[in-house]
Amino acid sequence: MTHVRYIDRTREYYLSQGYEKPYAWSENDQAPFTPLTKPLSESNVGLLTTSELAVRYDADREANPIEETGFRSVYSIPADTPLERFYARTASFDTYATTLDDVNGFFPVARAREAVADGRIGTMPSRYYGAYNNYSRRKVLEEEAPDALNMMREDNVDAAILVPV
Amino acid sequence: MSLIARHLEANGIPTVVIGTARDIVESAAVARFLFVDFPLGSPCGEPYDDAQQKQIFQQALDLLENATQPQTTVDAGYAWSQGDDWKATVFTPEQPYLSGDAEQAWLDRKEAYRQLQRDGDL
Numbered sequence: 001m002t003h004v005r006y007i008d009r010t011r012e013y014y015l016s017q018g019y020e021k022p023y024a025w026s027e028n029d030q031a032p033f034t035p036l037t038k039p040l041s042e043s044n045v046g047l048l049t050t051s052e053l054a055v056r057y058d059a060d061r062e063a064n065p066i067e068e069t070g071f072r073s074v075y076s077i078p079a080d081t082p083l084e085r086f087y088a089r090t091a092s093f094d095t096y097a098t099t100l101d102d103v104n105g106f107f108p109v110a111r112a113r114e115a116v117a118d119g120r121i122g123t124m125p126s127r128y129y130g131a132y133n134n135y136s137r138r139k140v141l142e143e144e145a146p147d148a149l150n151m152m153r154e155d156n157v158d159a160a161i162l163v164p165v
Numbered sequence: 166m167s168l169i170a171r172h173l174e175a176n177g178i179p180t181v182v183i184g185t186a187r188d189i190v191e192s193a194a195v196a197r198f199l200f201v202d203f204p205l206g207s208p209c210g211e212p213y214d215d216a217q218q219k220q221i222f223q224q225a226l227d228l229l230e231n232a233t234q235p236q237t238t239v240d241a242g243y244a245w246s247q248g249d250d251w252k253a254t255v256f257t258p259e260q261p262y263l264s265g266d267a268e269q270a271w272l273d274r275k276e277a278y279r280q281l282q283r284d285g286d287l
Contacts, residue, residue, distance in 0.1 A: 001249040003187045003202055006256070013256040026168060028194035032175040033235035040226055050166050071281055072274070093206025096260050097251035102212035108183075111209070111222035120226060131169055145172035152178055159179045159229055163208055164166035164186070 026137065036159060042122045043158035048129040048148060049107040051100065051165045052089035055081050067127075072134055074147040076127040083110055092133055093165050106165050125155035133164075167193030174235075181229040183208050183221070191238060198238045199225045204251045211246060 011022040036043070055065045055077060068075045086109065088100040104110045109128070115121040129151060131144050152160060167190050170180045174196045181197040184190050185208045190198050201208050201221060210218030221241050228239050245251065254260045 001252055003200070004252050004255060005188050006186045007188050007192065009256040013258070013262065016258050017261075025189055026193040028171070028192075031194040031196050031235035032171055033196045033232075034174050034177050034179045035233075036179050036230055040230060048166075048169070071278070094204035094251060094255050095206075096254065097204035097245070097247070098207045099212055100206055104215070104218050105207045105209055105212040108209045108218060108222045110215075111218050114219065115222065115226065120223075131166065133166075137168065140168045141172070145169045148169050149173055149176050149178070152173065157178060159181075160170075160173055161225060161229070162166055162170050162173075162180055162182045164182065164184045164190075165206055165208065 044123045045121045046157040046160040048162045054089050056085045072132040075130045167195050170195045181225050196235045197228050197232045201241045
């Protein structure tokens with residue numbers, strides 16, 4: 001079966017729910033492109049998620065490990081966080097068909113760690129990056145995207161894997 | 166998400182997007198896109214299927230290395246193990262996309278955002 005046409009499907013769905021103005025998804029004819037300059041085995045590879053990734057912590061004894069930069073802006077998650085402490089806060093997924101119980105199903109933390117251990121990837125930065133599903137294109141373009149770029153530059157990221165939920 | 170990928174590419178960081186909403190990502194146009202034809206929420210493979218997740222992750226790394234031009238889409242080639250019924254029902258009135266608490270949380274966030282705008286903090 002062919003893939004779901006989400007743009008058409010959501011337009012019809014939200015009309016049926018009483019929302020009159022359809023969401024204007026981004027449309028571009030072309031895309032910028034940067035080639036890899038060195039092998040991944042020598043690269044520092046960043047990971048970015050929109051799952052509203054969070055970390056379970058003991059509020060009486062420690063601070064929230066997540067560092068936010070603003071209201072629903074780019075945030076960072078310590079990369080040495082034990083796998084079992086991750087969970088997703090987002091509700092924007094197909095709750096009828098799947099779950100977010102396994103972090104690696106929507107954000108490949110363990111798979112990336114394996115790739116570093118295997119030498120397929122050189123290194124990873126000391127933090128993961130998170131971005132929200134913001135409806136405002138202006139907020140994404142003027143705030144989130146530059147913030148993500150700045151954080152990755154600070155971390156000397158050579159290439160990035162971005163995973164929308 | 167696609168707009169962030171574009172911004173990174175435009176500023177010298179190569180990217181690959183792993184995602185399930187093919188039309189949305191291709192409409193925004195990104196450099197490299199690994200399309201996984203799974204329900205929203207499982208772009209990296211089925212929950213707890215480590216072997217499949219590993220293959221999908223490798224496909225993303227291969228795409229990162231091998232793409233030679235922008236708007237390169239690769240179909241990971243997997244079918245959802247429970248069948249394709251979800252494709253017919255997602256975003257239909259029979260299956261409210263956000264229900265109960267989730268919808269209320271969404272409305273609360275919208276209101277918080279508007280309040281910040283009114284206060285001039287955004």
